[in-house]
Amino acid sequence: MFTADEVxxxxxxxxxxxxxxxxxxxxxxxxxxxWPYVFGAWGEICTPANRKRRARSDYPTIISKxxxxxxxxxxxxxxxxxGGVRMYDCRGFAKxxxxxxGVISLVGQGCNSQYNTKSNWTVRGxxxxxxxxxxxxxxxxxxxxxxxIGVYMGDGYVVECxxxxxxxxxxxxxxxxxxxxxxxxxxxxxxxxxxxxxxRRGSVGKYVVECQEALLARGYSVGKKGADGxxxxxxxxxxxxxxxxxxxxxxxxxxxxxxxxxENDSGDRYTVHIPHLPEVRAKKLVxxxxxxxxxxxxxxxx
Numbered sequence: 001m002f003t004a005d006e007v008x009x010x011x012x013x014x015x016x017x018x019x020x021x022x023x024x025x026x027x028x029x030x031x032x033x034x035w036p037y038v039f040g041a042w043g044e045i046c047t048p049a050n051r052k053r054r055a056r057s058d059y060p061t062i063i064s065k066x067x068x069x070x071x072x073x074x075x076x077x078x079x080x081x082x083g084g085v086r087m088y089d090c091r092g093f094a095k096x097x098x099x100x101x102g103v104i105s106l107v108g109q110g111c112n113s114q115y116n117t118k119s120n121w122t123v124r125g126x127x128x129x130x131x132x133x134x135x136x137x138x139x140x141x142x143x144x145x146x147x148x149i150g151v152y153m154g155d156g157y158v159v160e161c162x163x164x165x166x167x168x169x170x171x172x173x174x175x176x177x178x179x180x181x182x183x184x185x186x187x188x189x190x191x192x193x194x195x196x197x198x199x200r201r202g203s204v205g206k207y208v209v210e211c212q213e214a215l216l217a218r219g220y221s222v223g224k225k226g227a228d229g230x231x232x233x234x235x236x237x238x239x240x241x242x243x244x245x246x247x248x249x250x251x252x253x254x255x256x257x258x259x260x261x262x263e264n265d266s267g268d269r270y271t272v273h274i275p276h277l278p279e280v281r282a283k284k285l286v287x288x289x290x291x292x293x294x295x296x297x298x299x300x301x302x
Contacts, residue, residue: 001034003084011100021101028100029159037164038062038087043096046087093161094149104182111149115139121179125202130178139177199254203231211254214262221288
């Protein structure tokens with residue numbers, strides 16, 4: 001197990017070698033394996049005094065796993081963490097790991113508030129929609145509360161601070177949500193769409209709003225709620241129709257080529273007028289198409 005000073009030196013050397021931020025995150029995560037989990041810790045050196053400051057009755061291992069505080073020894077000599085390692089909980093380690101690579105400093109006192117802070121992410125969503133070839137933050141929990149955070153390394157494994165910092169095999173049965181940290185992949189996208197992440201059903205956030213607004217501007221309905229920042233069935237259907245109309249692969253995923261087509265304003269635009277509709281049908285069309293309106297026809301009007 002590497003000490004905090006050793007890891008600090010490694011990080012300095014890796015940055016000096018121009019290691020990219022993705023490999024830097026993976027390398028730092030592996031270098032910290034074995035560091036202890038202490039609820040509430042943000043990276044303090046693991047000492048009996050620092051553990052005692054974090055002690056809580058509902059987390060008895062803070063005391064029981066310390067040989068000094070538990071009364072098993074009078075010193076840290078022989079302790080696996082006695083060489084000067086840092087202690088974290090899950091949200092503290094994820095925050096620190098991303099910071100070391102120059103990515104965002106996650107806002108939020110816990111993993112639930114980290115997930116719910118939209119400014120932390122470019123996109124969030126259900127784990128089934130996560131791109132598995134990219135580094136992402138992953139969460140356990142449900143719609144109302146996230147209970148644990150880890151960092152998926154884009155290689156089938158997650159580095160997380162649970163029973164200490166560990167590397168575990170990724171499973172969609174264990175993790176429920178994902179979120180892409182702001183500043184991690186913003187400069188990618190094949191050149192066509194710098195700063196635009198790939199969106200799919202389950203994605204949420206400001207880029208979904210941008211996609212929805214672009215669709216609405218071109219006459220595609222994204223549902224009654226309009227540009228609400230949630231990539232649901234209506235938005236997916238609108239993207240598929242847009243892709244079909246523009247000769248793209250129809251998969252309902254807003255990737256680089258779909259973004260490029262949405263940003264291309266060179267095409268002609270048309271307004272359709274459909275006379276003699278019954279009121280119910282007219283109202284339905286207005287509801288389905290943002291910016292549409294209806295006017296009552298005068299009797300005898302052609």
